[in-house]
Amino acid sequence: xxxxxxxxxxxxxxxxxxxxxxxxxxxxxxxxxxxxxxxxxxxxxxxxxxxxxxxxxxxxxxxxxxxxxxxxxxxxxxxxxxxxxxxxxxxxxxxxxxxxxxxxxxxxxxxxxxxxxxxxxxxxxxxxxxxxxxxxxxxxxxxxxxxxxxxxxxxxxxxxxxxxxxxxxxxxxxxxxxxxxxxxxxxxxxxxxxxxxxxxxxxxxxxxxxxxx
Numbered sequence: 001x002x003x004x005x006x007x008x009x010x011x012x013x014x015x016x017x018x019x020x021x022x023x024x025x026x027x028x029x030x031x032x033x034x035x036x037x038x039x040x041x042x043x044x045x046x047x048x049x050x051x052x053x054x055x056x057x058x059x060x061x062x063x064x065x066x067x068x069x070x071x072x073x074x075x076x077x078x079x080x081x082x083x084x085x086x087x088x089x090x091x092x093x094x095x096x097x098x099x100x101x102x103x104x105x106x107x108x109x110x111x112x113x114x115x116x117x118x119x120x121x122x123x124x125x126x127x128x129x130x131x132x133x134x135x136x137x138x139x140x141x142x143x144x145x146x147x148x149x150x151x152x153x154x155x156x157x158x159x160x161x162x163x164x165x166x167x168x169x170x171x172x173x174x175x176x177x178x179x180x181x182x183x184x185x186x187x188x189x190x191x192x193x194x195x196x197x198x199x200x201x202x203x204x205x206x207x208x209x210x211x212x213x
Contacts, residue, residue, distance in 0.1 A: 015150045018143075019049055019106040037191040044176040045109055048169060052105040055168075059099045076156035100165035104157060107147045108169025110140035115170070116177035120186050123197050 014021055023042050030039035118125065144166070151157040157165070181189040186196060 012150075015147065018147055019102055022106065023049070035191065037188055040180060040188050041113065041191070044113075044173070044180070045106065048105055048109050048172040048176070049102040051172070052100055052102045052165070052168065056099050056101065076151075076154060099161055100168045101151075101157065101161065103147065103151055104162050104165025105169030105172070107144040108166035108171075109173035109176075111144050111166070112170035112173025112175075113177045114140045114173075116174045116181065117189065120178065120181040120189060121194065124194055127197055 023046050026038050026042035026045070030036065030042065148157075148162060148166070152159070152162060177189055190196070
């Protein structure tokens, strides 16, 4: 196996387990940077994945006739932990390609979270002090597009199922970010530590304070 072939397969494997890669990566990053806002995103994403998986399990019981049999080694069986568990206990798993999957919900989650950040920090964006938000949103969109191409190209998603998963995840991400941001004065969602100009303005203090000589 050549270097480029091994690299290609490694990239494909990362995309296959992308939901868990993102959650574990953000948890590790939050610990390294001591950033509770990143941990908030990881917790909200984990809750979205759990809820989506629960909805899929319920649909599987209600409509077992539309389930498709899949091996735990199949490219559509995402998640490192899930795959390892399946190898030990259940080498064949059911999944439904036309229902929302945790994979597509994860991708939609970041789109919804980024959209909510645009609304929460609109004042800072207009003032030019929240430029990282725009770059982060673009990154979320690129990850979402690449993940969708991978899943759809691999035959793991139907267009309708992928659309439902994206919308469901986006709704969860938007509602989660917006509600957490409003409940905490926009501090729990302030990943970059940008200055909250609105707080200064509403408090009657100057936005910029020059030090005394």
